[in-house]
Amino acid sequence: MRATEREQFILEEAVRFFAEHGFEGQTRELAKRIGITHSAIYRHFPSKEALIERVYEHVYLSRWDEAWAGLITDRSLPLEGRLTEFYLQYVNRVFHYDWVRIFVFSGLKAFDITPRYLDIVRQQIIEPACLELRHELGLPGADETPLTERETELFWGLHGRIFYLAIRRFVYSTPTPESLDDIVRDGVKSFMLGGPEVAKTIVQAKA
The missing domain is CATH 1.10.10.60 (Homeodomain-like)
Structure with missing residues (x-):
């Protein structure tokens, strides 16, 4: 060699x-x-x-698509469509044995792989999605009313719901649907049925 x-x-x-x-x-x-x-x-x-x-x-940086940040902020599409497309791509890219298990082991051993990666998710997906939801709801921007922890936690909840499928599959070795496309769509739709009203309450209370 x-x-x-x-x-x-x-x-x-x-x-x-x-x-x-x-x-x-x-x-x-x-x-x-x-x-x-x-x-x-x-x-x-x-x-x-x-x-x-x-x-x-x-394993991590090579599978992160820089176009995802632009997808989240592409206002030519409804936010639900953007989130659905992102998570369909995300699941296809990262739901692999090596990716998921190394991610979990890193968190358990306090290696900085997990926090560094989650910081990318926060900066490029979670916080922009919060602002895009505000825009869709006609709520004040971050310059007028700073993002709150409660808002970001709403989107971390959606992210965690989808990622938990990978934990079940590759860590717990329990059955999960072979195709996750419909599960992803259902998850985003469920979020959009309740999340916007909760976000509106949070932002209006803060404002």
Whole structure:
């Protein structure tokens, strides 16, 4: 193997290894599993932390679509349609064994993969969606009435409802529908039937 190929091979095997064993798994065991010397890993990744950082880039950043932020703020579509399309794409992109399990293990071990990723979700999806809902309801913008924690929690609730399907499938190993498209549509529609009224109450009380 050329050096770049070996590095990619180690990275992909590390993704599978951490997804199965969590970050308690030792790089020595990883080396044994893939049939290389322990020192060979450190020729490409200077530390376990450096390897985990590459896993984050490979598994999370590479699957995040920068177009999603624009989709959420595209006012040529109703907000329900935007949210539905985002979550249909999101489920297709991230509902995978490695992605979900590494995400959970990271949170349990206090690695910063989980908070860093959720910060991207907050900045590019949750907070813009709150403002788009205000606009759709004719409510004041953030310059007049700052976003409240209660508003963002409404959208985290929708996000968590959909992501919980992945937890059930890849962490709890319990049955989930094979196709999630209708489940996503139902989830967004349910949110839009009640969420706007709650948001209106929150913003008007704040204003």
